[in-house]
Amino acid sequence: MKVNKNDLDPRQVANGIRSRVLDLSIKRGGGNLSQACSSAEIMAALYTRMMNITDLEEPLTPKKFVGAPSATNKDSFTGDDYNGIRGPQYDRFYLSPSQYSIVLYATLAETGRMTNEGFNLFGEDGYVIEHIGESHSPGMDINGGSLGQAISQAAGIALARKLRGDTGRQFVFLGDGECQLGQTWEAVQAMCYRQLDNMVVIVDENGQQCDGKIDDVCGCVQLDKRFEAFGCKVVKVDGHDVDALIEAAKVKEEGKPLVIMAKTSPYQGMDVLKEKGTRIHYVRLTQDDKPKFQACLDKLQA
Incomplete structure (x- = not known):
């Protein structure tokens, strides 16, 4: 059934995103919970209000992997179908x-772009709904490679689209930990030099990276x-x-890329996550953990 994105309440979508990720993490014994905590409202706002994308006639189910794109592989595909026409x-x-x-997968499911059955295929052997998404994974159409590379690719696409006269914008979701990388700033320099005002970068400023708190590893000040x-x-x-996120996306200044600095908490909606310490990039759940996290899930779904 077709879901009109404008009919969705982004707050309910955000709650559903957290619930889906937590539920699957409990079943699988771990998951990227802090990322769901910090980014749920950002992703919900993007897919319901911020981006100008079309709805789908019906939700899609992830396909099986058919091989990398090549001149001889005519069956290869990307995951951009989930983002509309x-x-x-x-x-x-x-x-x-x-x-x-x-x-991202949970967002697609909550907004009627992916089937519930498809979301539950996460991590299943042979399917493209992978833990570390690729260009063929739902909602994606490039291989981000090592951190910091997706913004570079998006900037190149933005330049090409601007030269062609397209009015659509490129929305890039960036982690604040990626701001430790030189390539990120090379991309930003190029974006500004080329006056790519069709670029919107949303930085999830949750203060976390894979080795712990950013300030304890390599602080990204100011x-x-x-x-x-x-x-x-x-x-x-x-x-x-x-509401603040939606309004921020409306800001435009000629010749300048827009950067939305979104200050977030890696524990939002899951205070129980604080018990796991500061290294919460990927959270493993023991049998002793599961009752506490199940109680958190029950509260989210109430």
């Missing part, structure tokens, strides 16, 4: 930190000032305030 006026979405893949120094238009918001 491509056209010069439509926006495109790029997920940079692929450890958030399960959050990120907003850094982006502004390169030439971006920066808007700072509470990343759990969907």
Whole structure:
């Protein structure tokens, strides 16, 4: 059944995203829970209000992997079908930190773009709904490679689309840990030099990276000032305030890429996660953990 994205409440979608990721993590013995906590409102706002993308006539189910794209593999495909029809006026979405893949899949399921059965195929051998998403995975159409590369690819696409006269924008979801990388800033420099005002970068500023808290590993201080120094238009918001996120995406300044700094909590909606310490990039759940996390899930679904 077709779901109209404008009829969806982004707050309910965000709650559903967290619930799906937590439920699957309990069943599988672990998952990327902190990513779902921090980004649920961002992803919900993107897919219900912020991006100009078309609805689907019916939800899709992930396919089996048929091999990498090549001149001899005519059956290869990308996952961009989940984002609707491509056209010069439509926006495109790029997920940079692929450890958030399960959050993207949960978003697609909550917004009627993926079947519930399809979401439960996550991590199943042979299917493209992978833990670390690829260009063939649902909602994706590029291989982000090592962290920091997706923003570079999106900037190249943005330049090509601008030269062609397309009005659609490129939305890039970026982790704040990626701002430790030189390639990220090379991409930002190029974006500003080329005046790519058709780029929107949303930074999930949750203060976490794979080795723990960013401030304990390699602090990224004054990120907003850094982006502004390169030439971006920066808007700072509470990343759990969907209204603020939606309004931020409407900001436009000619010749300047838009960067939305979304301050978030890696424990939002799951306070029990604090018991797992500071290294919560991937959370393993023991048998002793599961009752507490199940209680959290029951509360989310109440």
